[in-house]
Amino acid sequence: METKNIMIVGVGGQGSLLASKLLGYLLLNEGYDVKVSEVHGMSQRGGSVVTYVRYGDSVASPVIDEGEADSIVSFELLEAARWLPFLKKDGTIVTNIQQIDPMPVVTGAAEYPEDLVGKLKATGAKVDAMDCVALAEEAGSVKAVNLVLLGRLSHYFDFPDEAWQKAIAACVPPKFLEINKKAFELGKNYG
Amino acid sequence: MKQLMLGNKAVARGLYEAGVLFASSYPGTPSTEITEELALYDDVYCEWAPNEKVAMEAAFGASLAGRRAFCAMKHVGLNVAADPLYTMSYTGVNAGMVIAVADDAGMHSSQNEQDSRHHAIASKVPMLEPSDSAEALAYAKLAFDISEQFDTPVLLKMCTRVAHSQSVVETGERQVPVRAYEKDIPKYVMMPGNAKRRHPFVEERTKKLIAYAEESGINRVEKGGSKMGIITSSTSYQYVKEVFGDSVSILKIGMAYPLPEKLIRDFAAGVEKLVVVEELDPIMENHVRALGLEVSGKDLLPICGEFSQNLIAKALGGEVHSGRSLDESLPMRPPVMCPGCPHRGLFFTLKKLNATVLGDIGCYTLGAVAPLSTIELTLCMGASVSSLHGFNKALGKESETKTVCVIGDSTFMHSGMTGLANIAYNGSNSTVIILDNSITGMTGHQQNPTTGYNIKGDPAGKIDLEALCRSMGFARVSVVDPYNLAECEDVIRKEMAADEPSVIISRRPCALLKYVKRKPSLRVNPEKCKTCKSCMRIGCPAISIKDGKARVDETLCVGCGVCTQLCKFDAFENTGKEA
Numbered sequence: 041m042e043t044k045n046i047m048i049v050g051v052g053g054q055g056s057l058l059a060s061k062l063l064g065y066l067l068l069n070e071g072y073d074v075k076v077s078e079v080h081g082m083s084q085r086g087g088s089v090v091t092y093v094r095y096g097d098s099v100a101s102p103v104i105d106e107g108e109a110d111s112i113v114s115f116e117l118l119e120a121a122r123w124l125p126f127l128k129k130d131g132t133i134v135t136n137i138q139q140i141d142p143m144p145v146v147t148g149a150a151e152y153p154e155d156l157v158g159k160l161k162a163t164g165a166k167v168d169a170m171d172c173v174a175l176a177e178e179a180g181s182v183k184a185v186n187l188v189l190l191g192r193l194s195h196y197f198d199f200p201d202e203a204w205q206k207a208i209a210a211c212v213p214p215k216f217l218e219i220n221k222k223a224f225e226l227g228k229n230y231g
Numbered sequence: 232m233k234q235l236m237l238g239n240k241a242v243a244r245g246l247y248e249a250g251v252l253f254a255s256s257y258p259g260t261p262s263t264e265i266t267e268e269l270a271l272y273d274d275v276y277c278e279w280a281p282n283e284k285v286a287m288e289a290a291f292g293a294s295l296a297g298r299r300a301f302c303a304m305k306h307v308g309l310n311v312a313a314d315p316l317y318t319m320s321y322t323g324v325n326a327g328m329v330i331a332v333a334d335d336a337g338m339h340s341s342q343n344e345q346d347s348r349h350h351a352i353a354s355k356v357p358m359l360e361p362s363d364s365a366e367a368l369a370y371a372k373l374a375f376d377i378s379e380q381f382d383t384p385v386l387l388k389m390c391t392r393v394a395h396s397q398s399v400v401e402t403g404e405r406q407v408p409v410r411a412y413e414k415d416i417p418k419y420v421m422m423p424g425n426a427k428r429r430h431p432f433v434e435e436r437t438k439k440l441i442a443y444a445e446e447s448g449i450n451r452v453e454k455g456g457s458k459m460g461i462i463t464s465s466t467s468y469q470y471v472k473e474v475f476g477d478s479v480s481i482l483k484i485g486m487a488y489p490l491p492e493k494l495i496r497d498f499a500a501g502v503e504k505l506v507v508v509e510e511l512d513p514i515m516e517n518h519v520r521a522l523g524l525e526v527s528g529k530d531l532l533p534i535c536g537e538f539s540q541n542l543i544a545k546a547l548g549g550e551v552h553s554g555r556s557l558d559e560s561l562p563m564r565p566p567v568m569c570p571g572c573p574h575r576g577l578f579f580t581l582k583k584l585n586a587t588v589l590g591d592i593g594c595y596t597l598g599a600v601a602p603l604s605t606i607e608l609t610l611c612m613g614a615s616v617s618s619l620h621g622f623n624k625a626l627g628k629e630s631e632t633k634t635v636c637v638i639g640d641s642t643f644m645h646s647g648m649t650g651l652a653n654i655a656y657n658g659s660n661s662t663v664i665i666l667d668n669s670i671t672g673m674t675g676h677q678q679n680p681t682t683g684y685n686i687k688g689d690p691a692g693k694i695d696l697e698a699l700c701r702s703m704g705f706a707r708v709s710v711v712d713p714y715n716l717a718e719c720e721d722v723i724r725k726e727m728a729a730d731e732p733s734v735i736i737s738r739r740p741c742a743l744l745k746y747v748k749r750k751p752s753l754r755v756n757p758e759k760c761k762t763c764k765s766c767m768r769i770g771c772p773a774i775s776i777k778d779g780k781a782r783v784d785e786t787l788c789v790g791c792g793v794c795t796q797l798c799k800f801d802a803f804e805n806t807g808k809e810a
C-alpha cells in the first residue's frame with residue numbers, strides 16, 4: 041500500500057498531541073508501519089504547530105511535504121489555510137472554525153483574513169468545517185475538541201468503529217472517557 | 232512487542248537495556264526527553280546538572296568508577312562540554328561512556344545550526360548517527376560496546392527529526408555489565424608526559440575504528456539501480472528512500488566518524504554518478520572528495536536549513552509534489568509569551584524606562600518580539616551577564632545607568648554565575664536582572680539547582696540566589712514581583728542609577744506550572760473602554776481589539792492583572808470564572 045498522510049495542525053498549546061497519539065495507536069493496531077513527527081520547544085509557545093502522521097506498508101520519511109497530505113485536521117481556521125499547500129489535490133481538510141488571533145493581528149500589524157472557509161473551498165479543496173468548540177461543549181468539555189475532529193476525520197476512513205473505540209479507550213484518561221466518546225460521535229455524525 | 236516510540240524515548244530504552252547506571256544532562260531541545268524518559272526507570276540514577284560540562288564530567292566520573300554512564304545535550308551544549316570531551320578522547324574510559332548530542336537543522340528551537348560532526352572529527356571521538364527510533368535504540372546499545380571495545384567515549388548524534396519522530400521499535404532485556412575501578416595514573420592523569428603517550432593511542436584507535444567502519448555493517452550498501460549512487464545518513468536517508476526507493480543504490484552511513492574508505496571506493500565504482508545527501512555541512516562529501524572521487528553534494532543541495540523529500544526530489548530529479556494555494560498572504564503566527572507569563576511585566580517596565588537590554592537563552596528571548604521588542608542581544612547561555620560587563624566597561628557611565636541584562640534562573644546557574652563573578656571582581660557598575668520563574672521553562676519544565684527539586688520531583692538542594700549574589704560581593708540585591716509594575720519600575724530605576732553593581736531578582740513562577748493557581752479571568756467592560764489601546768502594549772495573546780473595544784479571551788486569561796495596571800479607565804473587571 042502506498043503511504044498515506046495525515047497532518048494535524050493548530051496553535052501551540054491547543055493539545056494536538058492526544059490526536060496524534062490516538063491515530064498512532066489505531067494505525068499500529070491495524071497492522072501498518074507508522075511514523076509520527078511532532079514539534080517541541082519554542083514553537084509550542086503559541087506558535088503555529090504541525091504534527092505529521094504517516095502510515096502504510098513501509099514508511100520512510102517522518103515528515104509530509106507540499107502536495108502530499110491526504111487529510112489535514114486543523115484546530116484553528118487560519119492554520120488550516122496556512123497548511124493548504126501541503127494538501128493533495130484530492131485531499132480533505134477537516135477544520136474547526138475557531139479563530140485565534142496571532143500576535144501580528146493582536147498588535148494591529150495584520151488582519152485576520154475574512155471568510156477563509158469560502159476561500160479554501162474556492163481553491164477547489166474539499167473542506168469540512170464545523171464549530172468543534174460548540175460540539176465539544178455539547179459533549180461536556182471544551183477540551184474534547186480533539187475528539188470532535190477525530191470523529192469527523194473517521195468519516196473519511198474505512199476503519200471499523202471498534203478500532204476507533206479501542207484507540208479512544210487506550211489513549212484517553214478513564215475519567216474523561218464518556219465525554220470523549222460523545223465528542224467523537226458528535227463529530228462523526230455532524231452535518 | 233512492537234510499539235510506536237519517540238526517537239528520544241528509544242534512546243532512553245537503549246540506554247536502559249545497555250545497563251546504564253548513571254546519567255547526568257542539561258536540558259536542551261531536541262535532546263531533553265532522553266534523560267526525562269531514562270529517569271522513569273527506577274534502577275538508573277539520573278540528574279539534571281547545572282550545565283553540559285558538569286554533566287559530562289559527572290558521567291565521566293561514573294565511567295571511571297566502572298559503571299556505564301551517559302549524558303545528553305543539544306548541539307550548542309557540546310560546545311560547553313567540549314573541554315572534557317577532547318581530553319576524554321585521550322584518557323579513554325573504564326566502563327562505557329556515551330554522549331548524545333542533538334542537532335537542530337532548521338533551527339526549530341536553537342540559536343544556530345552548527346553541525347556536531349565537526350566535534351567528532353576534531354576530538355577524534357567516534358560518532359554514531361541513527362535514522363529512526365529502531366536505530367536510535369540499537370545504536371544507543373551498540374555505542375556502549377564500541378566504547379568499551381575501543382576504550383573511547385562515543386557520541387550518539389541525534390537531530391530534530393529523529394529525536395522528535397515516533398516510529399516502530401521492538402524492545403529487549405536489560406543487562407548490567409560493570410567494571411572495577413583501578414588506579415591508573417598514566418592513563419587518567421593528563422599531564423604532558425602522560426598525554427604525549429596517549430595521543431599515539433588515539434591515532435591507533437582511529438585506524439582500528441576505520442577498520443570497524445569498513446567491516447562491521449554499521450555502514451551498509453543497499454544495492455539498487457546503478458545510474459546513481461547516494462551516500463547518506465540520519466534523516467536524509469529516510470528522505471532519499473522516500474523519493475527513490477530502490478531505483479538508486481544507497482550507502483547508508485551509520486557511523487558519522489570515522490568514515491570508511493574502501494567501502495566508499497567500492498560503492499563509487501559500481502555507480503555511474505555519485506552524490507552525497509547530508510544536512511548542514513559537506514562533511515561526508517569532503518571526505519569522499521579527499522579520496523579522489525568525483526562527487527556531487529552541496530553543488531545541488533543547500534547547506535542551510537533542513538531537507539525534505541520535495542527538496543531532494545527537486546535537486547536530484549525525483550517526483551516533486553505540489554498542492555493548492557490561496558492568493559493572499561496570511562498573517563504569521565510566531566511564538567509568543569504565554570498569558571500570565573511573569574516575564575511580560577518586567578519587559579514592559581524595561582521598555583518604558585527605555586533601557587538597553589542584553590538578553591540570554593530561554594523563553595524570555597521572546598522579549599525581542601513585537602510589541603515589547605526590548606531585548607537587543609541573544610548570543611549563547613550566560614552571555615548576557617558577561618557581555619553587559621564588557622558593554623559597560625567600553626561605554627562607561629553613560630551606559631551603566633541605562634543598560635541591564637536579563638537571564639533566567641536556570642541559565643544563570645548554567646553559566647551566568649561566572650559572568651557575575653567577573654562583574655564583582657573587575658568592578659563594572661552593572662545591573663543584572665535574574666528572571667526567576669522557578670523552573671527551566673523553554674525546554675518544558677525541568678528542575679534546576681534553584682528550584683529545590685531533583686529530576687524525579689523529590690526535594691533536593693536549593694541554591695539561595697540572594698545569598699549567592701551577596702557572597703560574591705553584591706551589596707545591592709533586591710527582589711521584585713513582575714506582576715507589580717509600579718514596584719518593578721521603582722526598583723529598576725533605582726538600581727540602574729546606583730553607583731555600584733546590583734542584582735535584581737524578578738521572582739514569580741512560570742504561569743504554566745501545575746502548582747500555580749490561576750486567578751479568575753478578566754473581562755472588559757465596553758462602557759468603560761475608551762479604545763486607548765494602552766493594554767495592547769504588553770502583547771498579551773488574551774487581549775485583542777474587537778468591534779472597536781478591547782476584549783479578553785476568557786479561555787486564555789489567567790487573571791495576572793498586568794493589563795489592569797495599564798488601564799486608566801478601570802475597564803478590566805473580574806469575571807469570577809477560572810480559566
